[in-house]
Amino acid sequence: MAPVLALVRRVPLVVLTLVVGAAALALVAVGLEPAARWGVSLYALAIAAVEAVRMIRGLLARRLGLDVLAVTAIVSTVAVGEYAASLIIVLMLTGGEALEVAAAGRAQRELRALLERVPQQAHRIDSTGGIVDIAADQVRVGDRLLVRPAELVPVDSALVSAAASIDESSLTGESMPVDKQAGDAVLSGSLNGAAAVEVVAMAVAADSQYQRIVELVREATASTAPLVRLADRYAVPFTAVSLAIAGVAWMLSGDPVRFAEVLVVATPCPLLIAAPVAFMGGMSSAAKRGIVMKSAASLEVLARARTVAFDKTGTLTAGHPAVVGVHPEPGVSADELLRLVGSAERYSSHVLAAALRDAAAGAGLLLADSDDAREEATFGVAATIDGRSVVVGKPAFVEQRATGVRRSAIERGRAVVYAGVDGVFAGTIELRDGVRPEAARTLAALRRAGLERTIMLTGDVEATARPIAEGLGIAEVHAECLPEDKVALVRWAQPRPVIMVGDGVNDAPVLAVADVGVAMGATGSTAASESADVVIMVDDLTRVAWAVVIGQRTVRIALQSIGLGIAVSIALMLVAAAGLLPAVAGALLQELVDLLAILGALRAVRAGRAPMPGLDGVEARGAGARPMRASEVLRP
Known part of the structure; x- marks a missing residue:
C-alpha cells in the first residue's frame, strides 16, 4: 500500500488519468459507452481548462507558449467524439511532466550525491589525547582531529600523519586515490583510505571546500534552464505549421476529424521536456568535473561565448609568487x-x-x-x-x-x-610567479572551441605581465588595471558573450559584470566565488575549457532533441493529414516521441565524459593540478 501512496503523491494527475481510463473501460465493457464518453470528455476538458489558464497567463505576459497546441488538441478531439484520443493526450501531458521529473532526477544524480555526502561528525583529539565526538560544525580552526578508515574528512585540514591515501572523487572527479604527505591539504568531503590519520583543522565547516560546493549546488539546482524558454521560441512557428497542416487536411477532406487527428500528433511534449532534461544533465556532468554552475543559464552563454578575459596572478599563473x-x-x-x-x-x-x-x-x-x-x-x-x-x-x-x-x-x-x-x-x-603548467593547453583548447579573442587583465605592471602573455600567445594585455578598469574593459569588449576568469577579491566586480564570470574557487577568494556564475572547485585551469565545451555539447544535445521532436511530429502530422493515422494510434505514437526526446536529452549527462583534443590524459585532475599545501589553504 505504501508504494501506491508514494506513487500517488509523486504523480497524482497521472494516477488520476489512469483511474479515469480504467473506469471508462469498465463502463464500455458493461455497455455504458455514452457514460464513458461523457466522463472522459469532462475530465479532458477540465485538464484543458487548467492548461488554458496557463496559456492565458502566458499570452498576458506576451509569450505564446506551446500549451496552445495542447489545449487545441484536447478540445478538438473531444469535439469530434475521439474521447479515447483526448484521454491519451491528457496522459501524455501529465505523464510527460512525470517523465521530465524522473529524467531530471537521473540527470541530477551527481548533484544529489554531493548534497548527501555532507560530513556530519568529527572526532576531536583533546589535550589528554582522548577522542571526543562532536558535530562537524563545532570544529574550530586549529583543532586536532582523527579521521578513521573510510570516513569523510569533516573540514578543510592539513595532514599531520606522515602519509595518507585520500579519495577525492566527489570533489575532483579523480577516480584513483591521491597520496598525501604531512603538511598537504586534505579537503572536506574527501574519503579517507584504509588507515586512520590525524589532521589539524584549517577552516570551520561553513568555510570548508565541500560546504562551499554544497551551497553552490543548491543555488544551481534552483535555477531555470534557458532552453526551457528557448522551446517557447519555437512555439509560434511550430503552432502555425501545425494548425496550417490541420486546417488544410480538414479543408481537403471535408472531415473535421482529420483536423483533430493532425493536432493529436502535434502536441509539444518533446519540446517541453527535452530542454530542461538536457540542461540538468549538463549541470550534472559539469559538477562531476568539479565545475559548479550556479545557474543553468550559464551553460547557454558559455556555448555562445566568443571572448575570454583572464586575470593573471592566481589564474594564468600559479598564484604563489x-x-x-x-x-x-x-x-x-x-x-x-x-x-x-x-x-x-x-x-x-x-x-x-x-x-x-x-x-x-x-x-x-x-x-x-x-x-x-x-x-x-x-x-x-x-x-x-x-x-x-x-x-x-x-x-x-x-x-x-x-x-x-x-x-x-x-x-x-x-x-x-x-x-x-x-x-x-x-x-x-x-x-x-610561475605560469600554470596547464595554461597553454587551456588557451589552445578554448581557441579550438571557437573563442576568437583572448585578453589578459592585470593590476601588475606591463614589464611583468607582457612576457607571461607572450609566452601563452596572448597578444592583448591591459596592465596596471584597477578593478574599475577591468569592469570597463569587459563591459565594452567585443565580440560577445564575454567570459571573465579570475580568483582574487579585486576580481569580484568584473566577474559580476561579465556575461559569464568564472572563479577559480579552489584557492581563490570567497568574494570572487560569490560574484561568479561558474566556480571551478579544483585547482586546475583546464576546467575553464571543459566548462565551455560542456556548455556547447549540452546546448547542441538540447537543440538536437528539440529538432528531432519537431521533425518526427511534423512527419506524423503529414501522415495523419493523409488520413493514415487514426487519432488513438497517433496519440500512442506521440508517447514514443516523448520517450525518444528524453533519451536524446539524457545524453547531456555524458557531456563532460567524451574526450577533448589537447586535454586527454588530464581527465580528472589535469597535468597542471597538484595537491595544495596547508599554507596555500590557510591564506590570510
Missing part, C-alpha cells in the same frame, strides 16, 4: 627591510602579500602588529610598525609618501615591491 631578491638601501639591512614589509603586508589582501609574509616568517623574522594599517586596493599599504612609518607597494604609491625612490629595472616576468620607511626610500623586494 616567491621572493627571489631583497635589495635594501644603505643603512637598512635586508632582514629589517623584509621584516617591516612583511609586517605591513599582514594587512593586505593582495596576492603578493602572502609571499612577502611567508618570506619574512621563513627567514625567522618576528612580524609586528599595527594599529593604523590601511590599504589602497592594488596600490599598496601604509602602516606604523614599531613606531616607524612604513609604506609598501607600487613605485607611484611609495613616491607619494617617501623621498629618494629609485625605480629599478624590472627583469621580465618578475614583480618588484617598493618600500619606504619614515618618509625615505628603503629598498625593493623582487618576486616571481
